Amino acid sequence: MxxxxxxxxxxxxxxxxxxxxxxxxxxxxxxxxxxxxxxxxxxxxxxxxxxFHITQEKRDIESGFRAIGAGVAITGVIGPGIGIGYVFGTYCSAVARNPSLAGQLFNAAIMGAAFCEALGLFAMMISFLAFLM
Known part of the structure; x- marks a missing residue:
């Protein structure tokens, strides 16, 4: 041009x-x-x-699909919740067996929980974006 x-x-x-x-x-x-x-x-x-005219019916349909998308995206929080429960459950059983390693095991448990929690936060962020955008 x-x-x-x-x-x-x-x-x-x-x-x-x-x-x-x-x-x-x-x-x-x-x-x-x-x-x-x-x-x-x-x-x-x-x-x-x-x-670009948008009717009320189109807005209602769009908000309904946004809510469905947010609900589907928030199901990604279930896995990290189970993972964090499993990490701290095994931490408690390990400390009960060997209390002298509690400090070292606690650091490993916190790191495992942080990795699980990061995935949950990503799923929650995508859920909020799907609903608000």
Missing amino acids: NFRNVSDMPSKRYENNIILWKSNVQVTKDGRENTANGDFASELYKKRKRL
Whole structure:
């Protein structure tokens, strides 16, 4: 594509169907010039309004699908919940068998719980994004 300034162009017909702007004068694809307050601007506004019009029914359907998506995404929190319970359950049984290793085992248990919790937080974040966006 070749972009040129409007003032450099000798004629009103432009190549490559580029819409150029010069102050408040608008040049359409077919070479017509209209002011910003003219018919072309109102036609463009009406077409854009009709194209992006969203009815209440569409909004309700969209919010319903958002809620379903958030519910499906939040099920990813179940696995990390089970994992954290398993990590600390085995930690308690290991400390009951050998209390002298409680400090070393606690560090390993916290690291395991942190890795499980990270996956749960990612699932919860995706759930919030699915519902709010």
